[in-house]
Amino acid sequence: MTSTLNRPSDGQGSVQVHQDPSVQIQEGALVIAVYGKGGIGKSTTSSNLSAAFSKLGKKVLQIGCDPKHDSTFTLTHKMVPTVIDILEEVDFHSEELRPEDFMFQGFNGVMCVESGGPPAGTGCGGYVTGQTVKLLKEHHLLEDTDVVIFDVLGDVVCGGFAAPLQHANYCLIVTANDFDSIFAMNRIVAAIQAKAKNYKVRLGGVVANRSAETDQIDKFNERTGLKTMAHFRDVDAIRRSRLKKCTIFEMEPTEDVLEVQNEYLSLAKKLSESVQALEAEPLKDREIFDLLGFD
Amino acid sequence: MELTLWTYEGPPHVGAMRIASSMKGIHYVLHAPQGDTYADLLFTMIERRGERPPVTYTTFQARDLGGDTAELVKGHIREAVERFNPEALLVGESCTAELIQDQPGSLAHGMGLDLPIINLELPAYSKKENWGAAETFYQLVRGLLKDKVDGQTTHDPRAWKQEERNPKVNLLGPSLLGFRCRDDILEIKKLLNEHDIDVAVVAPLGATTADLLEIPKSDINVCLYPEISESTCNWLEKNFGMPFSHTVPIGVGATKDFLTEIHKLLDLPLKPNNANNESKLTWYSQSVDSNYLTGKRVFIFGDGTHAIAAARIAKQELGFEVVGLGTYSREMARPVRKAAEAIGLKALISNDYLEVESAISEAAPELVLGTQMERHCAKRLGIPCAVISTPMHVQDVPARYSPQMGWEGSNVIFDDWVHPLMMGLEEHLIGMFRHDFEFTDGHQSHLGHLGAGKAATDNSSLTESQKEDKAISESVNLDSPIWTPEGKEELSKIPFFVRGKVRKNTEKYARQAGCRKIDSETMLDAKAHFKG
Numbered sequence: 089m090t091s092t093l094n095r096p097s098d099g100q101g102s103v104q105v106h107q108d109p110s111v112q113i114q115e116g117a118l119v120i121a122v123y124g125k126g127g128i129g130k131s132t133t134s135s136n137l138s139a140a141f142s143k144l145g146k147k148v149l150q151i152g153c154d155p156k157h158d159s160t161f162t163l164t165h166k167m168v169p170t171v172i173d174i175l176e177e178v179d180f181h182s183e184e185l186r187p188e189d190f191m192f193q194g195f196n197g198v199m200c201v202e203s204g205g206p207p208a209g210t211g212c213g214g215y216v217t218g219q220t221v222k223l224l225k226e227h228h229l230l231e232d233t234d235v236v237i238f239d240v241l242g243d244v245v246c247g248g249f250a251a252p253l254q255h256a257n258y259c260l261i262v263t264a265n266d267f268d269s270i271f272a273m274n275r276i277v278a279a280i281q282a283k284a285k286n287y288k289v290r291l292g293g294v295v296a297n298r299s300a301e302t303d304q305i306d307k308f309n310e311r312t313g314l315k316t317m318a319h320f321r322d323v324d325a326i327r328r329s330r331l332k333k334c335t336i337f338e339m340e341p342t343e344d345v346l347e348v349q350n351e352y353l354s355l356a357k358k359l360s361e362s363v364q365a366l367e368a369e370p371l372k373d374r375e376i377f378d379l380l381g382f383d
Numbered sequence: 384m385e386l387t388l389w390t391y392e393g394p395p396h397v398g399a400m401r402i403a404s405s406m407k408g409i410h411y412v413l414h415a416p417q418g419d420t421y422a423d424l425l426f427t428m429i430e431r432r433g434e435r436p437p438v439t440y441t442t443f444q445a446r447d448l449g450g451d452t453a454e455l456v457k458g459h460i461r462e463a464v465e466r467f468n469p470e471a472l473l474v475g476e477s478c479t480a481e482l483i484q485d486q487p488g489s490l491a492h493g494m495g496l497d498l499p500i501i502n503l504e505l506p507a508y509s510k511k512e513n514w515g516a517a518e519t520f521y522q523l524v525r526g527l528l529k530d531k532v533d534g535q536t537t538h539d540p541r542a543w544k545q546e547e548r549n550p551k552v553n554l555l556g557p558s559l560l561g562f563r564c565r566d567d568i569l570e571i572k573k574l575l576n577e578h579d580i581d582v583a584v585v586a587p588l589g590a591t592t593a594d595l596l597e598i599p600k601s602d603i604n605v606c607l608y609p610e611i612s613e614s615t616c617n618w619l620e621k622n623f624g625m626p627f628s629h630t631v632p633i634g635v636g637a638t639k640d641f642l643t644e645i646h647k648l649l650d651l652p653l654k655p656n657n658a659n660n661e662s663k664l665t666w667y668s669q670s671v672d673s674n675y676l677t678g679k680r681v682f683i684f685g686d687g688t689h690a691i692a693a694a695r696i697a698k699q700e701l702g703f704e705v706v707g708l709g710t711y712s713r714e715m716a717r718p719v720r721k722a723a724e725a726i727g728l729k730a731l732i733s734n735d736y737l738e739v740e741s742a743i744s745e746a747a748p749e750l751v752l753g754t755q756m757e758r759h760c761a762k763r764l765g766i767p768c769a770v771i772s773t774p775m776h777v778q779d780v781p782a783r784y785s786p787q788m789g790w791e792g793s794n795v796i797f798d799d800w801v802h803p804l805m806m807g808l809e810e811h812l813i814g815m816f817r818h819d820f821e822f823t824d825g826h827q828s829h830l831g832h833l834g835a836g837k838a839a840t841d842n843s844s845l846t847e848s849q850k851e852d853k854a855i856s857e858s859v860n861l862d863s864p865i866w867t868p869e870g871k872e873e874l875s876k877i878p879f880f881v882r883g884k885v886r887k888n889t890e891k892y893a894r895q896a897g898c899r900k901i902d903s904e905t906m907l908d909a910k911a912h913f914k915g
Contacts, residue, residue, distance in 0.1 A: 183514065183713035226506075228521070228614065232622070 117230060118360060120292065121238040121252040123280075124262035125272035129297045131159040132330055133262050133320075134239035138163060139335040140349075140356035142196040146234040149224070150198060153217050153252060154241040155205035163194030165333045170204020171220045182219075187227045195335050199229065205241075217251035235360070253283045258292030258363055260317070265299035267380050270308050277312065278370040290365035293317035295355070298326075304380055311379060313368040318355040323348050389756060391711035391734050391774055395505035395515025396477045397422050402519040403473055404436040405558045405587040409523075410469035412460050414452075414487045415477035417442045429777055430559055439463040441480070441487075448483070456487045457494060464496055470592040471499040471527070473519065478507030499592070501526045511734075513610045513686070513712060516558060520587055521614045527595050529622075538624035540602045541650045549581045550649045551601040555616060555627075556608030557588040562689060562773050564588055566786035567607065571632065574789045578642065578654060587611075599623045603648045607631065607788070609688055610712065632788045633692035634796070635665055635700055661790050665700075667797060679804065682707035682748035684731065684739055684757055685772025687715020689787070691722045693752050693771050696796060698726055707731060707746040709739065711754075736760070747883070750804050755779065767803035771796075864893040870901040888913055 122134045131152070138150045152159025157170045171190045178184040194200045203220035217238075224230050238252035253259070259280050263269040273294070283289050294309065296302045296319040309315060320326065325345045329336050336352065339345045371379065396413060403411035404426055413419070420440050426432045441459045443452055464472065474491040476483075488502025501522050505515045543550040554571060557564035565588070572582045583601040584594045598604070598619065604627035606616045616627040626648050632641035646653040681703045683693045687710045697703040708723040709731030710716065716732045723730035731742050740760040743751060751761040751768040755776045761768035770779045771787075786792040866874070877885050885906075892909035893901050 181713050181716070183510065184716045186717075226510075228618065231525070 117233050117236050119236045119256045121240055121256035121259045122262060123240050123259055123276045125269040128262050128264060128269050130262050131239055132326060133295055133297060134159060134237050135162045136336050136352045137356060138198045138237050139195050139337045140352035141235045142198050143353060144356055148198045148235045149233045150200050150237045151220060152202040152239045157202035157204050159239040160194055160200035160202060162330060162333055162335050163198050164192050164200050168192045168202055170202040171223060172204035172216055182223055187229060191229060214251035221255060253289045254287055256289045258290055260292050260295055262295045262297050263305060264297055265301050265304045270304060270380060271376060274370050274376055277368050291368050292363050298322045307379060312371060314366055317358055318351050320348060320351060389736055392512035394478050394507050395510045395512060396475055398512040398515025399473060399475055399503055399505060399519040400436050400438055401516045401558045401560050402587050403438060407591045408470035409437060409473060410463055410467045411438045411473040412463050413438050413475060413477060414441045414456050414480040414485060416479045417444060419477045425560060430780060452483055453485050453490055456485055456490050460491050473501045473503055475503030475505060481507050499526055514714060516611050517614050520611060521618060524595055524615050525618055527592060532622045540626055540648055543602055549579050550651055551581045551583045553584040553598055553601045553604045554582055554607050555586055555604050556606060556612030558611055561608060563785060563787045566784050567788040570786040570789035570791050603627060610686055631688050631692060633792060634696040635793045637692060637695060638789055677702040679703045679750055680706045680748045681750045681752060682743050682746050684709045684753040686710060687712045687719050689772035690719055694722050706748050707742055769799045769803050864890055864899055864901050867900050867902040869903050870906060873903040873906050
């Protein structure tokens, strides 16, 4: 009779590579990673959410993880240099750097960092994010921070996609009420569930963006166990705020602007007070086609 | 990281040891293999301490790696706490132990011990000793004080006025294995007391955890050694609103600036200077005999703080010409670059002692101000040298009072720098009078046992004068002019430290003028040519 040895739990003899413990973000900061299909409005959502947290009196740090480094643009009103640009300037002698070289104060005291990254198709975005977190930690920038928001790049699923998951408590997924972005969301859910086995990261919820209706999203949520935490209609003020290089909180307080502001504030409040980890089960590709069809 | 025979700084856990040993009632459990205990010697041999550092090593061996090293760590932590009963425990690992990833800090936190535990994460492969010391001091201060941060930064540095008491300051940064910290503390205390400013907490050197808790009660912090205490001072400013001083009072000018800055931060009117209390350096600089120092070429290398201070003293207070300025400290690269640019130099930022040695040899200074390592290479090059910065040798930890800071510090610096220079003149006197009939062979200059008369066959045992002579006699190649015996003798009368330059210039002139031979007349012509 043959018997199978008990397989040791992960981490003992398994091939799963764990993150270097010295780069963990610690000490109770709420870490949120914002995911979603490319072009869906992650940077806009992240920046407005950062601004909302700061309005609630939190110390916020936003880390843009996209090589195109425009995540924090509406907070700082300019394109700030990336960590990789700055590291190159000092020949990667990070000891020479001072926080003001790579961290910039934006709207209402939000601290902004752009990790930057390799050009598309080369290098590793995950390495860049890792270096950024290390640098922030060495300069004690994570110690007295209440909320850290990672604005993740949308188009690639690689190290750059996975690295923020190692630090985050909760993931937000930004999606529109259309098949493509929900399809992308489904894949993101699968990736997060895989990571959640070894890391503290959990699904926070869905941000419905730029959509009048949410029927498709609702259908998907019901099947998978996800929940919508905030809903932004296709409000022109959000588009205009980006053109004006500012957050929604700096716009003329018209009725629709106030409504959007309140929705961001309530999202920030939910995240800091009553967020619950969701146990969502991603669909197989076939199932999602059957569910949402091609309409 | 690179392999080297010699480094300016140790790994970061040595920095942590410096903080632990500097303080009272702290114990450091260091997860490290057997060999890493060597660092104890730095404290017993160089600082000549009466006790070993308060460090417990886990000293794991090869066979432990097959077992449970985490249990080994916990056992040592338990024993250390029972035996030493510390007020706070530092837990960390050395470079080798970092690779095992036992996370001793987390282990210690999980043991339910009833004392503050500071988990030190010191990346051994990218950071060095001073960074490790600064980080340890920061984590210790923050660990003990973070619960007292109330979000209200209403600290008023002028509170001493309403409370009708003397202003109170903390001196932050002095540590063991720092440069003359013990005496700097006394000197700065004396200086501040003369201005009716009290010193409350001095840390880390001599401080207890109870002292660290008192830090926010003072009016301002004095950041004496930025390498060690700048990050802590920044944190205290951000979280408690305590301003801190940035001027390091080394040299007469910097001491004056320091007093001005402290008074401004405290909103205290500065009393007019009492000439008796001031340094004697200014008096000496005005003396009739002092001008022989003027224009001496000096090369400066050390930690950031001491190198920048030395450059200022050399340039502004002694009238030296600074021909090189650099540091091994990457963290201080920026201010050093700025200081170098201000005097028209490009700073040398390097932790490769061979690179520093070749820069010194290239700059051909008359005096080297450096670390223990520059003393070695200055000796090899036959150039006078004074040590101004760590890393240092036993002889740089003198028994007598010899601060670097404040008025007395300026006196000490003046003596330390000028003595080797005056001795250096002897070398050229030996050169000048070597041909005198009264001169006995075998005279030794201060530059060692390389006495001028010693029969020498290889360059390593030649004096500078002899090396020059040798170079001249060997320089017979086709396009070089030939030195006549008369010309050679004339050249040998020229002080050794400028002889090389005179020889090159004379040969250049001879080539331009089409002379094949150089005699005393050619030399005079060349001199006239370059002067005109």
